[in-house]
Amino acid sequence: MKRKEYLLRSILFVPTYKEKFIQKAIHTGADALILDLEDSVPEVYKQKGREIIKKYIDKGVFKNLQVFVRLNPIESKILLKDLKYVLHEDIDGFMLTKIRTAEDMIYYDKLITQLEIDKNIEAGHFTFMPLIETTLAIMNAYHIASASDRTIALTFGGEDFLNDLEGLHGNPPRCFDYPRAYIALAARAAGIKAIDTPYLAVNDTKGFIKEESVSFEMGFSGCLLLHPKQIALANQCFVPSPEEVQKSREIIKSIEEANKRGSGVAMLENKMIGPPMKKRAEKVLRIIELIEQKVKLEVMHEER
Structure with missing residues (x-):
C-alpha cells in the first residue's frame, strides 16, 4: 500500500x-x-x-x-x-x-x-x-x-x-x-x-x-x-524560511519554462539548476503543501 x-x-x-x-x-x-x-x-x-x-x-x-x-x-x-x-x-x-x-x-x-x-x-x-x-x-x-x-x-x-x-x-x-x-x-x-x-x-x-x-x-x-x-x-x-520557499518556487518555474522551450537546461540567476537543487525545491514545496492541507482541514473541522 x-x-x-x-x-x-x-x-x-x-x-x-x-x-x-x-x-x-x-x-x-x-x-x-x-x-x-x-x-x-x-x-x-x-x-x-x-x-x-x-x-x-x-x-x-x-x-x-x-x-x-x-x-x-x-x-x-x-x-x-x-x-x-x-x-x-x-x-x-x-x-x-x-x-x-x-x-x-x-x-x-x-x-x-x-x-x-x-x-x-x-x-x-x-x-x-x-x-x-x-x-x-x-x-x-x-x-x-x-x-x-x-x-x-x-x-x-x-x-x-x-x-x-x-x-x-x-x-x-x-x-x-x-x-x-x-x-x-x-x-x-x-x-x-x-x-x-x-x-x-x-x-x-x-x-x-x-x-x-x-x-x-x-x-x-x-x-x-x-x-x-x-x-x-x-x-x-521546522519549516523552510520564506526566502527558501520563494527560491524553490523560482527553481520549479525556471524548469517548467525550460521544458516548454524544449530545453533540457534550466537557468536561474545565471546559474544552472542541477538535479539536487530541483529535488530540494520539490521537498520544500511539498512541506508547504502539507501545511496548507492541514490548515484547510482545521478550518473545515471548526466550521462543522
Missing part, C-alpha cells in the same frame, strides 16, 4: 489517565498526538488510560487527526493488553519503546500484521515511530530504521539515552551531538523522518528556538513536545 505522507513538526505527548489532557490536546493544533500509555502514566492508572483511549476512539474523536499510541515495551508483559484497546483505523500507528535492535522491529511488524488480519484492518495500516533511547539503539539506528516498511520516523529519546550513557546534561547538551547526527543520517538513509527529543524547559522560548533550529539544520523534521505552549514554536522552527 502507498504510505501516507505525515507532517510531523510538532508531536505532543498526551498522558492518557486523565480525560482533560486528551480533551485539551485535540484542540491544540499539534501536527500529531502521542497518546501515552508508558512513562507518563503511573502503573496503577494504565488500565484507566487504555479505557479512556478506547472511549475517545469509540466517539470518533481521532478520525481527522494524526494520532499515535506510545505502547509499553515488550519486556513489560502488558504490551498485548495495550494493543487490545487501541487497535482501530482511527489510530495511525505506534511509538515503540525500548527498541534496541532490528529484531525488535521485526517482532512488532509480525505481531501487528497478525493483529490487522485478526481485526480485519487493512494490511499495513499501522505505522511505527520507534524511540531511539539507548546507546545500543544508537549504534543500530540504521538497521532499526530499515527493518520494517511500517516505520515512518526515528524519534530520539534523549533523557533515557543520557541515563544509559551515564553522561551529563550540559547546556547545550554536548552528549546529544553524536546521537542527533547519527539518528538524522540513519533515518534519511532509510528514507524516513527524524524527530528530535523533547526540550524539557517548557518556559524557555529562546532556548527552544535555538536548539530546535539547529536540529532542523541537521535534518530533523520535527520534535517531541511536553507542553502545548511549545507547539507554535516547533511549527516555526
Whole structure:
C-alpha cells in the first residue's frame, strides 16, 4: 500500500489517565498526538488510560487527526493488553519503546500484521515511530530504521539515552551531538523522518528556538513536545524560511519554462539548476503543501 505522507513538526505527548489532557490536546493544533500509555502514566492508572483511549476512539474523536499510541515495551508483559484497546483505523500507528535492535522491529511488524488480519484492518495500516533511547539503539539506528516498511520516523529519546550513557546534561547538551547526527543520517538513509527529543524547559522560548533550529539544520523534521505552549514554536522552527520557499518556487518555474522551450537546461540567476537543487525545491514545496492541507482541514473541522 502507498504510505501516507505525515507532517510531523510538532508531536505532543498526551498522558492518557486523565480525560482533560486528551480533551485539551485535540484542540491544540499539534501536527500529531502521542497518546501515552508508558512513562507518563503511573502503573496503577494504565488500565484507566487504555479505557479512556478506547472511549475517545469509540466517539470518533481521532478520525481527522494524526494520532499515535506510545505502547509499553515488550519486556513489560502488558504490551498485548495495550494493543487490545487501541487497535482501530482511527489510530495511525505506534511509538515503540525500548527498541534496541532490528529484531525488535521485526517482532512488532509480525505481531501487528497478525493483529490487522485478526481485526480485519487493512494490511499495513499501522505505522511505527520507534524511540531511539539507548546507546545500543544508537549504534543500530540504521538497521532499526530499515527493518520494517511500517516505520515512518526515528524519534530520539534523549533523557533515557543520557541515563544509559551515564553522561551529563550540559547546556547545550554536548552528549546529544553524536546521537542527533547519527539518528538524522540513519533515518534519511532509510528514507524516513527524524524527530528530535523533547526540550524539557517548557518556559524557555529562546532556548527552544535555538536548539530546535539547529536540529532542523541537521535534518530533523520535527520534535517531541511536553507542553502545548511549545507547539507554535516547533511549527516555526521546522519549516523552510520564506526566502527558501520563494527560491524553490523560482527553481520549479525556471524548469517548467525550460521544458516548454524544449530545453533540457534550466537557468536561474545565471546559474544552472542541477538535479539536487530541483529535488530540494520539490521537498520544500511539498512541506508547504502539507501545511496548507492541514490548515484547510482545521478550518473545515471548526466550521462543522
